Amino acid sequence: MLMLPISEWGEYRASPVDIQNTIDTIVELADAFFARRYKAVEDATDLQARTVLALQERLRVHTQMVRNWGYFSEVVQISSELYAPLDDALRKALGFSASDLIATGRHLVWVLEDRNTENFKRLKLAFRERTTPRLVRAFFKHHPEMKGDVEKFLAAIPGNVTLEQVKFRLLAQASIWYVAAMSFTAPQVAQGTGLAVDPTGAVLDALSCIPVT
Numbered sequence: 030m031l032m033l034p035i036s037e038w039g040e041y042r043a044s045p046v047d048i049q050n051t052i053d054t055i056v057e058l059a060d061a062f063f064a065r066r067y068k069a070v071e072d073a074t075d076l077q078a079r080t081v082l083a084l085q086e087r088l089r090v091h092t093q094m095v096r097n098w099g100y101f102s103e104v105v106q107i108s109s110e111l112y113a114p115l116d117d118a119l120r121k122a123l124g125f126s127a128s129d130l131i132a133t134g135r136h137l138v139w140v141l142e143d144r145n146t147e148n149f150k151r152l153k154l155a156f157r158e159r160t161t162p163r164l165v166r167a168f169f170k171h172h173p174e175m176k177g178d179v180e181k182f183l184a185a186i187p188g189n190v191t192l193e194q195v196k197f198r199l200l201a202q203a204s205i206w207y208v209a210a211m212s213f214t215a216p217q218v219a220q221g222t223g224l225a226v227d228p229t230g231a232v233l234d235a236l237s238c239i240p241v242t
Contacts, residue, residue, distance in 0.1 A: 042208075045200070066089070116128050120228070129232055140218075141211075154167060155170075155171050161183070161186060161195050164196070165183050165186075166183075215229045215233055
């Protein structure tokens, strides 16, 4: 999926059904990935070799999803120390250094965490309502970036729809917010990192895709 050219991504956001199908497929793929290696254990005739292979698989299962090799601050520090000697060569070749890249990435993580926290707070304020009209009105109140007529939205909801179903629909509506949440400009990021705008822009150009409009 990540190897698809941007021209093949399409112009419409994924539906909740699409997202769930993707999640289910990835889980199945992960299960199949480690399960296929058990064939090597079955085919091993030597008891010691089977024991070693079984232990290796046990470790792989526990580390397949998460392979962190340190806390975030430690990863940043170690990476900075490892790649700093390449700064001049990378700056000459790419227009930014390894240190610029790491500093930009660290800042983007912080910004995304803050944006996600803020969005969660807005959703929480709306989803505490116990009736559909109050829920919808609170949602649009706390999400001013969502365009549309609140009353028309309410009028379009069938009478047999539950409050939980409305919440799922609003969550899908809120996914539009992620386009803005994942969008950055070089001046914005440079202001947060203290780096110059030009190398910051070069980092973003190297790592990012322009949103489809």
